[in-house]
Amino acid sequence: MxxxxxxxxxxxxxxxxxxxxxxxxxxxxxxxxxxxxxxxxxxxxxxxxxxxxxxxxxxxxxxxxxxxxxxxxIIVDSNSSYFDTNTNHHHHFFFEGTGQLKDIPSDVIKIHGIPLLPDGATIDRIDIIIRVR
Amino acid sequence: MxxxxxxxxxxxxxxxxxxxxxxxxxxxxxxxxxxxxxxxxxxxxxxxxxxxxxxxxxxxxxxxxxxxxxxxxIIVDSNSSYFDTNTNHHHHFFFEGTGQLKDIPSDVIKIHGIPLLPDGATIDRIDIIIRVR
DNA sequence: CAATACTTTTGAACGATTCTAAAATAAAAA
DNA sequence: TTTTTATTTTAGAATCGTTCAAAAGTATTG
Missing domain, CATH: 1.10.10.10 (Winged helix-like DNA-binding domain superfamily/Winged helix DNA-binding domain)
Structure with missing residues (x-):
């Protein structure tokens, strides 16, 4: 630390x-x-x-x-634009009722099966937003 | 079909x-x-x-x-709001250069490790956007 | 066909964000 | 220091995408 x-x-x-x-x-x-x-x-x-x-x-x-x-x-929907002080790679819960965001550490979620990218393209980042109500 | x-x-x-x-x-x-x-x-x-x-x-x-x-x-960023005629569950590539979206069928991508939700909360949907440049 | 309910239109209003260009401040040079 | 130059801040106007309001138009019901 x-x-x-x-x-x-x-x-x-x-x-x-x-x-x-x-x-x-x-x-x-x-x-x-x-x-x-x-x-x-x-x-x-x-x-x-x-x-x-x-x-x-x-x-x-x-x-x-x-x-x-x-x-x-982070843009969640047309009327919710946030700036996140946590710049580590991580994901979010979005609570539709309150408009609140909650972090999900990137290491708890695993994704696989991402298709191949077109030639020359590189992944800038992967955003996962789990919309919760 | x-x-x-x-x-x-x-x-x-x-x-x-x-x-x-x-x-x-x-x-x-x-x-x-x-x-x-x-x-x-x-x-x-x-x-x-x-x-x-x-x-x-x-x-x-x-x-x-x-x-x-x-x-x-689908809202990708502050100046890109799209309506998607494909309402099946699926995800997206977002090409930052051109502003284009490309579908990723939901069955090719697998996620696991989603944390427990607070009591009474239910998942509305999961959006994955892979930002590519 | 008349009555009612819903939809469309124009143009104004909106909210979030960006721009402009003048005034203020910081940094670098003298 | 003081001066010069470069950068930043400010207020207010402008912009953009979107929504609203209320009048006019169109579909549906009886």
Whole structure:
């Protein structure tokens, strides 16, 4: 188990300038870790924490973090877009009633029988969503 | 192999009034079958076939058909929402470059190790999307 | 055919997200 | 430091896919 990184270290190693906004958002995401987060939820959490940040910056930051591999973007249905602070390979339960997601560690689920890919194609990732009601 | 149903029969058995618009859309979807269809694509196909129908009706109809189990709605990412004319249980390749989907029959892929569900919960369906680039 | 129920249409409204370009801030250079 | 340059943030407008509202049209029932 590696020691947890500070927001500053996280931004440094992702090659992103440690601005006030990014540091605050990184802290909310990776220190006070909440797993499955929407842009709106993070924006409101920032506001209620007294962190002054615009919604556009929340979106920018979530997208930058995703591009740098610090977050994983999960789209479950047309009105549920989450950012997942767990970037390890894993799967999800989706509770249709509440809109909640719950992790399934990748090592408990086994898949086999994946058909051959077309020439030159490579698997980027495999998403399994078990929809539960 | 059952004989293919006519648009009229499809609408009848789904308990939907056979209007001109629904008959045309059903024909495009289930007779001149195109598998993975967006609302916009269907709207334009209708127009170029000389079928006069509004975009709102295309959306209404796709949603009604989905609710009646004639279509399956697949959301792959924030800007790719498809309706699948194959409602049998199956999975998908998603080609990130082109945005195309390709079916994987459910019987070729095997999963096991699904964790126990919380009390009272039941699995609605399992979606596997293999993202390929 | 008249009455009722449902469907379609247009255009406005919506919510989530992205864009724009001006103001602010960070980093690098002097 | 101070200045310069590069990057980031911001507010608000714009965009996109989709849904809504209410009036007009069409199917079904009696």
């Amino acid at each position: 590696l020691p947890p990184k500070s927001p500053l270290q996280i931004l440094r190693s992702a090659d992103l300038r440690p601005t006030r906004q990014r540091l605050s958002l990184a802290k909310m995401l990776f220190v006070e870790c909440d797993q499955h987060v929407t842009a709106d939820w993070l924006y409101n959490k920032a506001l209620s924490n007294g962190v002054s940040v615009s919604l556009a910056t929340v979106y920018n930051t979530l997208n930058q973090f995703t591009k740098k591999g610090l977050l994983r973007h | 059952l004989p293919p149903k006519s648009p009229l029969q499809i609408l009848r058995s789904a308990d939907l009034r056979p209007t001109r618009q629904r008959l045309s859309l059903a024909k495009m979807l289930f007779v001149e079958c195109d598998q993975h269809v967006t609302a916009d694509w269907l709207y334009n196909k209708a127009l170029s076939n000389g079928v006069s129908v509004s975009l709102a009706t295309v959306y209404n109809t796709l949603n009604q058909f989905t609710k009646k189990g004639l279509l399956r709605h």
